[in-house]
Amino acid sequence: MPLLSVLIVNYNTADLTRDCVTSLRAQQLSHIDGTPAELEIIVVDNASRPEDRAQLHDLDATVLFCDDNRGYGAALNLASGHARGEFLLFSNSDTWYFPNALQTLIATWVSFPHCGAVGPRLWWDRAREFLLPPSDPVTLTTRVQATMAQVWSWWGKQWQARWLRSAVQYWHSREPLEQMMLSGACILTHRDVVAKCGGFDERFALYYEDTDWCRRVRQHGYTLHYVPTAEVAHLYNQSARQEQVTAQRKFVESEVRYFHKHYGSRRWQLIFALESAMGTRFAAPATLGEYQDLGSLTEPPSFSHATMETGAYLFLVSPVSSCTPAVAHFASHPQLSLSPVVWRQLGDGEFFARLVSLPDLRVLRQWRWEKRPGIP
Missing domain, CATH: 2.60.40 (Immunoglobulin-like)
Structure with missing residues (x-):
């Protein structure tokens, strides 16, 4: 039985997927007693172009080819159903794993008694020049506060300062930090957590599937942790940027679905109306x-x-x-x-x-x- 199954979704990003798999195969995994552990890699191709698919046939991984684009969460669920590992790692294809990242993530998960999932320090590039920001929680409160920041200059400055203080603490940390959200680019969990909390909600075709999953994991009493000593490069949005209009439409659809699911349609309609009114009547001057x-x-x-x-x-x-x-x-x-x-x-x-x-x-x-x- 593999210690870890890495689950990757490919959609017209075969070059990046190959690089990702190469970095994963370079990782060294071991059990608690120090014996070598098996790493399983499963790639789901979401109906990519034929020339892209052709690059996956000799991949050092199990590749599942779909006849249609199932959506990101649905593809990960498909991979999860085929996975044999004790731990599962949900990964974007545009990621690259620095040495010892996987072992560090697993060791950190084991060290917390009620841990649901962990995520790494995410760099924007392999040269480690830029750090990606923390994943902010998505709630009605943060939504209203963000809207107020756009239309009220005083509150906007307070909002920006508070976000930056928190982000700098996050970027500077060398110890695990408990989080409300983890980036869906790379999330490691245990199969028992998935069995209890469920997989990804397949109604989210693209975007917000990770937000929804993290929320459900926390609702089941588990904690989420950021692990800064495990490092991964995430080139960010490389698949979605190929079809930007479609990706933007799916983002809006998933956003509405998320708020409807967790707060109800009436609350969402009220917030949306409030945002529209604030944007029209109290728009802040351009800066x-x-x-x-x-x-x-x-x-x-x-x-x-x-x-x-x-x-x-x-x-x-x-x-x-x-x-x-x-x-x-x-x-x-x-x-x-x-x-x-x-x-x-x-x-x-x-x-x-x-x-x-x-x-x-x-x-x-x-x-x-x-x-x-x-x-x-």
Whole structure:
């Protein structure tokens, strides 16, 4: 019996899936007594293009080919039904596992008596330049607070400051932290937890299936833990960005379904009406004048700030002007150049960068730019 079954969903990302499997096969797994343990890898292909599927036939894994796109959660449930491992790891295809990540996740799960699931420290790139943000809890309260932050400038500043303080603590931690949510890019659990709490709700075709599952696990009395000493690179949204219009539609559908499921349709309709009214009547004035406009760029930008101060700095990069949430780069000097790898991962659209001093979290400088479609 394998100690661990890793379950991966592929949808037109065969190159990334192959890299992911290679990094997994490089892991060393052992039982508590030190004897080598077996790792099982199951890949579900969600009706990818024929040329993409062809790259999976010689994969060092069990590959299940679907005739139609079942959705992410449904594909993981299919893989779970074939898995033989004591532990199960739900993984995106655009992940890459640093050495000892799997063993560390398992050891941490075992160390907590009522642990439901654990997740790793997630980097945005293999060079470990940028850290991905924590997964924020999704509740009616946080939804209203986020809306207020968009339309009320004073509350927006308080919201951003509180989020950043919490995120910095998360990024700096070297010990496991209990969380309300884990990123669905990489979640390790035990098969007994899945047997008790159930698998993923297949009504969520894409997005929110991990949010819903984590919520149900906590409702059953289990805890969720972030494990910063287990490190994984997550290139983020590589499958969904290929069909952005469809992905956005599914995001909205899943969001509505999530709030209907856990709060009821009447509460959701009330919140939606409140948000619409607040956005129309109390829209906050634009603050983009606070940003240095870099215009449309064809090459990765560089950021710098002239200062006589010495100390530590934090760069935030985000598609939203509040930089909440954002990816993070910690630096000893107020200079940063985006690497070509990170530049490619940005995709197309408008982006913002913010330089913050540490530990006081004072905003020193901000930039905005646009990366247009077709720019490599």
